[in-house]
Amino acid sequence: MPGTSVPGISHEHEREKGTSLSKHTVAVLGTGKIGELVLSGLLRSGHPASNLLVTARRPDRAAELTERYGVAVVDNATAVAKADILAVAVKPQDAGALLGEIGAQVSAEKLVVSLCAGLPTGFFGARLPEGTPVVRVMTNTPALVDQAMSAISPGPHATAEHVALAEELFTPLGATIQVPESQQDAVTALSGSGPAYFYLLAESMIEAGVLLGLPRQTAQELVVQTAFGSASLLRDSGEHPVKLREAVTSPAGTTAAAIRELENHGVRAALLDALEAARDRAAEIADRAR
Numbered sequence: 001m002p003g004t005s006v007p008g009i010s011h012e013h014e015r016e017k018g019t020s021l022s023k024h025t026v027a028v029l030g031t032g033k034i035g036e037l038v039l040s041g042l043l044r045s046g047h048p049a050s051n052l053l054v055t056a057r058r059p060d061r062a063a064e065l066t067e068r069y070g071v072a073v074v075d076n077a078t079a080v081a082k083a084d085i086l087a088v089a090v091k092p093q094d095a096g097a098l099l100g101e102i103g104a105q106v107s108a109e110k111l112v113v114s115l116c117a118g119l120p121t122g123f124f125g126a127r128l129p130e131g132t133p134v135v136r137v138m139t140n141t142p143a144l145v146d147q148a149m150s151a152i153s154p155g156p157h158a159t160a161e162h163v164a165l166a167e168e169l170f171t172p173l174g175a176t177i178q179v180p181e182s183q184q185d186a187v188t189a190l191s192g193s194g195p196a197y198f199y200l201l202a203e204s205m206i207e208a209g210v211l212l213g214l215p216r217q218t219a220q221e222l223v224v225q226t227a228f229g230s231a232s233l234l235r236d237s238g239e240h241p242v243k244l245r246e247a248v249t250s251p252a253g254t255t256a257a258a259i260r261e262l263e264n265h266g267v268r269a270a271l272l273d274a275l276e277a278a279r280d281r282a283a284e285i286a287d288r289a290r
Contacts, residue, residue, distance in 0.1 A: 021168040022046070027053040027083030029076060029098065031065055034115050035089030037143040037173065043069060044146070045172030053079045080105045085165065088124075089115045092285050099127035108132045111162050113169060115139065117188055118285030121155030121181060133158040135166040138184055138192045139173060148174035149191045153181035185286075189278035197274070202227055 026042065028035045031054045039054055052071045056062040062073035080086065080102045090098050095116045106112065108131040112124055121134040128134070134155035139148045150170040154163050167176050179187060202223050209219030234241060249255045 021085075021165060022048060022051065024085050024165070025051045025053065025083045026085045026087060026169070027055070027074075027079035028087045028089055029055050029079060029102075030088065030090035030094070031056050031061065032089065032091070033141070034139065035087070036065075037139070037141070037148075038087055038089060038115070038169070039065075039069060039071065041143055041146070041173040042169070043071075053083055055079050076102050077105060080110075084109070085111045085113065085169070087113045087115060087169065092116045092119050092289055095119055095123070096127070096289060099124065103127045103129075106132055108157075111135065111158075111165055113137055113166055117192060118185070118282040119289055120184075120286055121153070121158075123286070123289060125155060125157070131157050133162045135162055136181055136184060137166060137170060138187050139170060140192055141195050143173035146172065146174055149194075150174065150176045151184065151187040151191065152176055152178050153184055154178075155181070185279045185282040186275075188282040189275040193278045197271070198227065 026047070028039050031039060035054070039052065042052060043049060049070050052069075053074050054065055054069075054071055055076050056065060056073055065071060066073055074082075076098065086106070088095065088098065095114075106128050108129050110132065112128065112132060112134045114121065114124055114134060114136045115138075117138065119136075121136050124134045125132065135158050136153045136155065137150055139150040142148050143150075148170070150173060152163060152166050152170070154166075163178065167178075170176050205223045206216065206219045209222065210216050214222070230244075233239075234244060237244070245259075249259060
């Protein structure tokens, strides 16, 4: 699926890069799930391990990362001193303490890339030297198979070159799109948390298949391939989802009966309520962190 062109979205290997990320030293500060996704994606894209640094709180985690990826695990001060791109991947509630520790050491020549859900670039700007460029990114877990959706928003001091570097950082993980920062909470609700919604739908469909008499493995294979094929068709055809849905829905047919039941149970309204709740939670995280 990489390499498919969609207007407004950049895909892996699709265009000439205006910058060369490989010449930069990147430090991933915090190597939980998201930090490790960035680390592994950089290595898969050919970024030299010698130009990668990571930090980890626990010695056993540090040893695991070194063994698995062959990268240097250092303390925060060393990472800030040696790297010119700092990817901050700690939990949002830990970002304030991290910036309090390293803030004075970060020069305005470094690029800070935030992966902290809910935290605006202003949160970083208030804790870093004046003029430090910050780019905010929301990615998601399909990065594990190089099919992430990463939304990128530059802060007030980030230039086009900084944005290009951030794009290079995330194109190995899948697709990227640039959005105004004011839309990031909505992005968090829609694509950041989005994989969980699809997994919940797949889980429900598999369970329904079992109740209808199918072996669980058969039900799972049917649902997974149907989901994959439907997503591929939706992306590659460029058609509106309404048109694709109508193409499957014959008058008075089986699909029409199923859609009627989904509408009767308020699926659309439930999805809207769910996304609004996720968006509001992202805003709440930001408010608490200030």
